[in-house]
Amino acid sequence: MKKTLLTVFISSSVILLTACGSGNGDSVFNSPNNGIPVNDIQNPVVSTPTVYNKTNMTSVAGESVVMTYKMLGVNAKQVQATALVFTPKTAVPAKGWPIVIWAHGTTGVADQCAPSRNALNIYIQAMIAQLLTAGYVVVAPDYEGLGEPNGNELHPFLNVKSEAYSITDAVVAARHYLGTKASNQWMAVGHSQGGQAALGAAQYASRASNLVYKGTVALAPASNLALILTAGENAAGKETDLNKKIKTLSSLDAFTALITAGLRNPHPDLQYSQVFKSPTDNIAKNAEVDCYDLLEQEFVKGMDDYVATEGSVNINNYPRTQMNFMGIPVVKTFLEKDSQPLQVKVSTPVIIYQGSLDPTVPKQVTDVLYSSAIQQNTNIRYLTDESAATKWDHGTVYALNIPNIITDVKSLMPIQ
Structure with a gap:
């Protein structure tokens, strides 16, 4: 866990994704609200997912793979991206395993920095293991341009819409891959850059129009x-x-x-x-x-x-x-504009965790984000370390709250 200023942010750039199409199976005319295009990409999974073996998750995961999928990119064109997909060993419930997105923090913009090409740290391993044991599929996108197969696209670092589409389109592809084993319910959890990305997923969740978005947990989200x-x-x-x-x-x-x-x-x-x-x-x-x-x-x-x-x-x-x-x-x-989350009202529940000792995403910055979102009438539960026995910095706001994250997931999206 990094504790220095601006060390663990996570993905983006600066262009509005208001146009698409060109025969890509994605059209602005299929826009449920606010001009957000519906993901109707045909055959979203590219070839057969490959085994992920950088971290051994066999004790808790039925399957650990790297999935290549199609998404709408920052330049309003269809591109390919990668994501980790972990399935539980638990029996498939009647309505399928719900999907939890894990949105990672800053690693870089080069392909070699993609989480799917590296081992997971112990805290992420612990969280994913607990989610799998509880009966959730975990999908962890690398984000657009990170680890993408063609190797010719830079990751549009901290661009909210790019991050959001990386997430929504990964969920659509993962459900296509898993079929009836996955339910139509999903939510996003993220830390730092990933916290920003998770908030973006809430704003653009309607892109995954056939799925039901249940809520967001964002820890020390990048903003302002x-x-x-x-x-x-x-x-x-x-x-x-x-x-x-x-x-x-x-x-x-x-x-x-x-x-x-x-x-x-x-x-x-x-x-x-x-x-x-x-x-x-x-x-x-x-x-x-x-x-x-x-x-x-x-x-x-x-x-x-x-x-x-x-x-x-x-x-x-x-x-x-x-x-x-x-x-x-x-x-x-x-x-x-393009890096700022929660600029419009989000109707699904949002939970934000923020530490007072965070030098990377200072609490004062998240206070501003929270106040602005409240003015948009977004439903936010803002949790700080005011009553915590140990104050949180940028790393411990995540590491110390993993049990609470699991509780939040179960509350927002119970297994059915």
């Missing part, structure tokens, strides 16, 4: 990114410990580099030099090939090398981001 970036810069400016200062700044820059890389999916003309000063723009380019942890280390090395030659007192002169990069039109649209 410009506010987080500004708060991070302010915190770094006040930091007197050089190592901590460099760690914070490198985390911010790695996050900004992922945003830039993700934006280059729908906006390939966007250049890293527009966002970063030279020579830091050359480090930022590595966002397209390196996962988050390594990328952050590269930014740290750049600052360490600068300090070694220029001295620590000059760290504030290190060439990082361009002064007004957040005003670039595509970046501005992304920060204010």
Whole structure:
């Protein structure tokens, strides 16, 4: 679990998916509400799912596979994506196993960063095991552009609609694959970037028109990114410990580099030099090939090398981001609109967990998200650590609440 600023966000970019079609089996004319196109993609599962063996789940899973499926992508064209699918060993209930989506946190934008290509951490393993034991199918999408078969699409990092369609279309494909063994009920659970993605799934759930969406559990969901970036810069400016200062700044820059890389999916003309000063723009380019942890280390090395030659007192002169990069039109649209969840009313139940010690998604940011959603008349239960024996940071808000997540799932979507 990462605890530094902006370390574990998770997927997106900046374009409205209001057009589709072109013979892809997906049409804006099949829009149940708010212009959301119904997923009527034919044969959504691409070939036979392959065995997932990066983590051994055989003690609790009847099947663990990587499923390749078709989805509507950020550029309003049909693309292929991947997702993990785990089935229980429990007997199939009369109406089938309900489906729980697990939406993961930030890993990067390169294919090698896809969760389906790596082992699951112990906390995710524990949660999935408990859900399987309780009788739920678990579907864990990689998100658009992460691990996709053609290897030519960058993950549109933190784009709410892209994340949402990655989820809705994975559920449609998983039910197509499982047939009557899966019920028509589903819900989403996610942490950090995945919390944002889960909130997006609630907003765009009607895309999976033949299925019944039951609710959302979001832990420390990413939102109000410009506010987080500004708060991070302010915190770094006040930091007197050089190592901590460099760690914070490198985390911010790695996050900004992922945003830039993700934006280059729908906006390939966007250049890293527009966002970063030279020579830091050359480090930022590595966002397209390196996962988050390594990328952050590269930014740290750049600052360490600068300090070694220029001295620590000059760290504030290190060439990082361009002064007004957040005003670039595509970046501005992304920060204010395309990355922001809960901009419209969500009618299904939403549960949000947020810790007061979270430096990655500060509580003040989620407070703003909650207040805005309440004004939209969205039904939200907002749970903080005010009465908890142990205060939550960005990692423990998830790790310490796994039993509560399971209880929430059973309450919102009981087995029938």
